[in-house]
Amino acid sequence: MQGVIVGVDGSDEAGYALDWALREAASLDAPLTVVHAWEPTWHDGPRAAGADVPADVAAERLERVRAWLDAARARAGEPAARVDATAHAPRGDAAATLLRLSQDAGPADALVVGRTGRGRLGRLVLGSVPSAVVQHATVPVTVVRGPGLGPGRPVVVGVDGSPTSVHAVRHAAAVALRTGAALEVLLCWQITSLAPLPDSWGWAPPIDDYERFAAVRLDEVLDTAGVGLPDDRVVRSVRHVTPPKGVIEASSHAGRLVLGNRGAGGFDRLLVGSVTRHAVEYAHCPVTVVRPPHATHPSGERPDSSENR
Template structure:
């Protein structure tokens, strides 16, 4: 089933996510479903419960109509769904087999961390479809000199998950006319020893050349066919999380695989992925 599903709650961060999801659905030319998870009160009469449920539906329709007017995206086929039950389960059930699930989170704390709550964390970890987390503030490029809302940054290594992230990022770049920036973060500890270098440390430029070859191999293995002007290779001598967070300041979105190997050592939610989700300056998509 094609489409975009977005979690809606009426909070400011959920409103930003709803606007972003409407634009994404318009870009993909697919339907949007706004889902509000609701757990009704216990001990009420059936007719009272139905009245409360109907009010939730009316509130959700109002939020959706307001977002459509706010964004001017009236051509998007949009539907509202109140899902009864536990929020993570409701969102995961509604997002089965869709193209993308969108969640909103806000910045908290002086360090600008995007702290994932229990619902968001569980959904991102368990979802079988790509999940994009949109922050309510700084939900886009922050570098005024190089900002590009269509630039797609992808964390690359040699894992299968990374291949999926590259393919997802390439599809976005091709659809939006943006640039795909393939970021391969490397450190000596993740590349050593180089072939034929047992017992000695080669110069850094040899490590960088080896990393460049790995990046080219990953791009080829992923079947990326973007024209040269839409594909940027970025070799970064630093940790994967730091490289992606830095690149996010001039990007429209960052895409990471749920798991990784090689240059992105153990890319698991809770390590690199979680750091990128917490600190990136733009929306982050986790792909499986």
């Protein structure tokens, strides 16, 4: 396994992602690869405009990455500061490079990116690189926003009963197990999302019946996932709220939010569902997006970038 790969570009958001990736690599006892993929610009001077980039330009880029890594180590403290980390500054498109590296020599444990760019009006939005990585990566991707909310917070995982959400629970449980955090399993429901209750055709059951039915579905997901945590470290949360609103509200007290790339309403051709996309854009904590182990893209084809709306 390659360990953890993090994309950096010198921005504040990339710095937060690098700090987070160092801690994640330490938790996994895995190596860290720090990647700054770049294309020559006029800042690199007129000599770099051609196909052959002068060696001194490439060397300068690599030195920047090493400096960012050294600064992150100084901020990290033990044991993250002792992570086996290497710096790379390959020339190329950032998203494409990160996606390729995450599969070279076997799949990476995790791919980490900062969250934001800036829209035309100056509003912080999901940047093009994290957007592409979340859409197309086949390994777990964590999008980091800001410096984090501090230690001791639970790992929250959103479920809906789909096979993808079962895999998300397993991933979240593994994170909780190695970090010592509590695991909060969240199922957000509305009558339209649960469909008619058994034997309820022709009449509307009380809301309490739907609440109990949703709780049963959540327990079924936990039973299928087999989380392997003691009951006192697992919080079951059933909320009568739209999923986008529910996961964003839960992220305000979470150390990490884990979601499948798509839920029960997704189509096979769609890469990231609307709830997951909304969470990556607006969550208050780092968001980890996972895919089932069998989810791979056909060789030589670029996945459809449409979203589940």
